[in-house]
Amino acid sequence: MTGFIAILITAIFVENYVLSKFLAICSFLGVSKNLKSAMGMSVAVIFVMMAATAVTWPIYYFLLEPNNLSYLQTIVFILVIAALVQFVEMFIKKSSPSLYNALGIYLPLITTNCAVLGAVVLNITKSYTFAESMVNTLGAGLGYMVAMFLFNGVRSKVDNADVPASFKGVPITLCAASIVSISFMGFTGLVNGLFG
């Protein structure tokens, strides 16, 4: 049990996928303008990440590894995730139009979201069991959500600030993102201190 909590906290804070590993920066900068869409995107990312892990973990351990094809993991995972997202999108469109309206526009964006691929690849690299992989992925998704939520707050302040003309827009946003990212370095060693 402690192991799972350690993995979860590591994934959310210490190795935050956005702020420490610098994955999914594109959607992080693009969608964090508005709190509602940021949360919608985060929920969609968590959902797709979990589904992708549940599919790619068995594929790797039952299909690729026994046949010595581990080197094909990236291309196979991309293929499977893209198909999965398409399928999920169709399924939601049919079964729940209201959920489709809430998540639908973010789903195609996530197909190529590097956080999703990053999460499933890192699960394999760290040789987690299936349960551990799922917990790690959940943590990665929650970490994405935390980063989006925090950065949305920072951004709304930055938007109202009187910024020098040459820094307006993307440059000041990137500066703000790097400062938020530095603040997350404070969590280094947290897990070792708590569970080590």
Place this chain on the structure above:
Amino acid sequence: MNEIVNAVIIVALIGLVCGVVLTVASKFLAVPPDERFDKVRECLPGANCGACGYAGCDAYASALVEDPSIGANKCIPGGADAANGIAKVLGIDAGKIVPMVANVQCGGNCNNTGDRYLWQGANSCKGVKMMFGGNNVCPFGCLGFGDCVEVCPQKAVRIIDGISRIDMDRCVGCGMCFKACPMDIIKMIPRAAKVAVECSNKTRGKVAMSVCKASCIACGKCERGCEAGAITMVDNLPVIDYDKCTGCRKCAEECPRKCIEIVRGGVI
């Protein structure tokens, strides 16, 4: 050799399974699209301005398809073309269309009025309005921080000499600035209008005169001078009834403060 064959077979299998699943899914999970939706959507200009009262062109189109009785004439940027097109597709009456443009009802630029205090807070009209109703000497006038500039989808609004001005050639009449203005001084007027009131000061006489060189002092000369009877004074301000206005521009000539302006194309 065997390794390569294995790799090819396995990846091809995975691809095949994905493909089959998606093909089957697209057959069984397909949502039949409404043909009328696409046709209605084509008639709309795609400005996504929200002037129709819906979230965007897509939302208005789907609402129209579901219930055509909401009216085909709600799209202001699209005007008559859009309304007639939609009416044709859905087989309903197009309704009456008056193309509108936005007009900033204030002439208090930096030559005519000034600031009460120096504002260094958030760069927005909403922000400065919270501090004693704004930093303008005239409590009714344009604050000039450009909340309207930000929301305009056509980039038709500009801050000129400290007040907001609208480029009427670019304006499509969506009303976003009208909704965004915290001072309520942006009004929607018919595109065909020949005259427009250029002041929102609800005080009269000396009080109004003391805050701005271009303020309406509620003398009522325009009301008396209007031959068509289109002008009435409401709350010390002239209100023009554009249904009655003949466009003779007599009011603009009569006005001693020159705050009834002749509407021209482009930036006023």
